[in-house]
Amino acid sequence: MRTPERPGREAHRAHGAQPSPRGGTADGRRIAVITLVAGRHRHLRLQQAGLAAGTRPPDHYVVVTMGDHTVPDAVAGGCPAMDTLPVPLDAAGRLPLAAARNAGARRAVAAGADLLVFLDVDCVPGPALLARYAETAVDGALLCGTVAYLPPPPPGGYRLASLPRLAPPHPGRPVPGDSEVLRDGDHRLFWSLSFALTPRTWHDIGGFCEEYSGYGGEDTDFASTAAALGIGLWWVGGAPAYHQHHPVSRPPVEHLDDILRNGALFRSRWGTWPMEGWLRDFAGLGLVTYDGARDTWRKTADSGSLAEG
Structure with missing residues (x-):
């Protein structure tokens, strides 16, 4: 089936010169982490702590707040500093997940990022997550890391050093070794909990389709567009994330x-x-x-x- 046209894709390409990275580190990357949040402030703070404890800190931490104006006060003073970007709920009061991710990516690219790392607010990055994404990323590849679903936190909350012992990676996704990269992945297994790509790849895909609003579908659409364009899905070993527990209903x-x-x-x-x-x-x-x-x-x-x- 042909790739659906994305509003704005040609506009992205018409203005396709990417900003020159500013700053950067020894790996030559300027990494932006992009997270969406509506509530879940405790989860956001632990994610922030995980980024601070990593072997490679982010150069930019964009936190897109969806109808939640309390985030800046709730997480004030933490490290790395958050660049909060408010996005309103849609007209029906639904979370605009696709539009919020696109807004976060625009902010990051405008600031000079040359690697976009998207983390769900519930996900705490492992120590080497950013470093592994940075050394693996190339134009034309969509990267995903493993995610382990944690049990409820013990008294006193989760401790970063203990997270790897609390749960194995999700069995429904590939689990490469720490130094492995599994290419030619099945795009149907893509998840938006933890993924990374270059700005050029982002613009080629066209971002997330903003016709989706509320729960479900937008990430599968994003991966389907990547597959139709011949953009490979790569599973990156050594880049784990740990999904903090919260109550869910099954089915939702x-x-x-x-x-x-x-x-x-x-x-x-x-x-x-x-x-x-x-x-x-x-x-x-x-x-x-x-x-x-x-x-x-x-x-x-x-x-x-x-x-x-």
Whole structure:
């Protein structure tokens, strides 16, 4: 299937001269870490501590606040310093994940970054994460690292030195050795929890499609565009991140409307439905039905009360 046109992609290329890196370190990179946040201040502070403890500090730490104006006060005084960038919720009050990532990338590139590292706010970087991304990144590659899902924190909270012992990397993704890079990855396994790429690769992909809003779909769309452009997915060993525990619902019934809306958008762009596991789980609960003749998922009459409850 052809690559959907991205608004602004040609504009990116028309202004395609990248800013010259300013500053930088011995590895020759100017690294920007980009994180989105709405609440989760404690998680953000531990991520900040993990970056400070790393073998390679970031040159720029862009924290995009989505409808949360309390972040600057909640994390004031920490290191590395955060460049907070407010982005409003969308008109329906949903988190604008795609638009927020794009805004963070624009801020980082304008400041001279030549490597963009995206970390979910729940993710604490391992000590060598930035260094491994920096030494591996090339134009035309989309990098991902392993992520381990941590158990609930012990009394007193998580300790950075203990994180590797608390959980193994997620078994549903490749786990390369510390010095390995596994190329030719399956783009369907891409996740936005921890990934990195050069600004040129970012602009070639066109950023995230901002038609997505709320939960789900935008990261699968991003990876699908990368695959259609021949941009490889590389799994980088020695670049672990540790996902801090928080309560979740399985399936995520509170996101039912977002998943149906974003899933239908993805299907219109790529011809298939994403998040099919969740959709089947919703069907098992009687929340949705599948119309095979139209290749469409629809809410049932009972879905409102169950999704709200």
